[in-house]
Amino acid sequence: GENVEQHPSTLSVQEGDSAVIKCTYSDSASNYFPWYKQELGKRPQLIIDIRSNVGEKKDQRIAVTLNKTAKHFSLHITETQPEDSAVYFCAASKGQAGTALIFGKGTTLSVSS
Amino acid sequence: IAGITQAPTSQILAAGRRMTLRCTQDMRHNAMYWYRQDLGLGLRLIHYSNTAGTTGKGEVPDGYSVSRANTDDFPLTLASAVPSQTSVYFCASSDQGAHRETQYFGPGTRLLVL
Numbered sequence: 001g002e003n004v005e006q007h008p009s010t011l012s013v014q015e016g017d018s019a020v021i022k023c024t025y026s027d028s029a030s031n032y033f034p035w036y037k038q039e040l041g042k043r044p045q046l047i048i049d050i051r052s053n054v055g056e057k058k059d060q061r062i063a064v065t066l067n068k069t070a071k072h073f074s075l076h077i078t079e080t081q082p083e084d085s086a087v088y089f090c091a092a093s094k095g096q097a098g099t100a101l102i103f104g105k106g107t108t109l110s111v112s113s
Numbered sequence: 114i115a116g117i118t119q120a121p122t123s124q125i126l127a128a129g130r131r132m133t134l135r136c137t138q139d140m141r142h143n144a145m146y147w148y149r150q151d152l153g154l155g156l157r158l159i160h161y162s163n164t165a166g167t168t169g170k171g172e173v174p175d176g177y178s179v180s181r182a183n184t185d186d187f188p189l190t191l192a193s194a195v196p197s198q199t200s201v202y203f204c205a206s207s208d209q210g211a212h213r214e215t216q217y218f219g220p221g222t223r224l225l226v227l
Contacts, residue, residue, distance in 0.1 A: 001172075008157075032214040034214075034215065034216075036218075042204070042220075043203060043218040043219060043220050044156070044218050045218070046215060046216075046217070049214075049215065051214075060222055073224060088179075089156065093214055099214070100146070100158040100161060100171055100172070101146075101158070101216055102158075102172075103155040103156045103157070104155060105153060105154060105155040106155050
């Protein structure tokens with residue numbers, strides 16, 4: 001089955017710096033890659049996703065890149081702000097309703113001002 | 114519109130007791146899921162349902178059962194709780210439309226089994 005590895009497990013940056021979180025997946029049939037942000041005590045919230053027919057997607061300060069050949073995808077946050085502090089999860093699936101999202105173990109991002 | 118709701122918010126349960134976690138969505142999504150979240154392990158799928166009347170096993174189904182009598186509700190039952198089932202449980206749902214892969218999560222239920 002699918003296996004998703006996420007690195008780093010913790011990341012500390014200064015406000016205004018960029019943050020990059022990387023994930024690799026094992027199943028070449030996976031074609032949907034969402035990123036979730038989870039604040040303490042809250043539910044995971046989708047922040048951006050990418051499908052395998054696209055190499056990069058951007059939404060304001062966040063962007064995701066996908067390398068299907070290498071089976072890895074990354075989250076990039078620019079101009080980080082203290083409110084970006086949270087746990088970020090990557091996931092992969094085969095892109096059909098009823099198909100499980102396989103999650104990475106998460107990255108705790110801390111942005112200090 | 115409430116989206117996805119879960120009940121209870123939190124619960125302390127004695128080992129061996131039976132417990133049902135409730136999940137309701139008002140978005141008319143066909144697919145629903147139950148995940149458990151444990152520190153350092155991320156979110157893992159317990160059971161899922163593609164549509165009313167059907168269910169399937171996820172990555173960690175042992176000790177749990179589900180039913181899907183209608184589109185809106187997807188209860189998760191622990192028949193005889195054990196301490197290893199202490200976790201935060203999230204219900205999620207997804208549509209059948211163009212963005213059918215996108216899953217939306219409920220607020221979660223914190224369960225402590227003693």
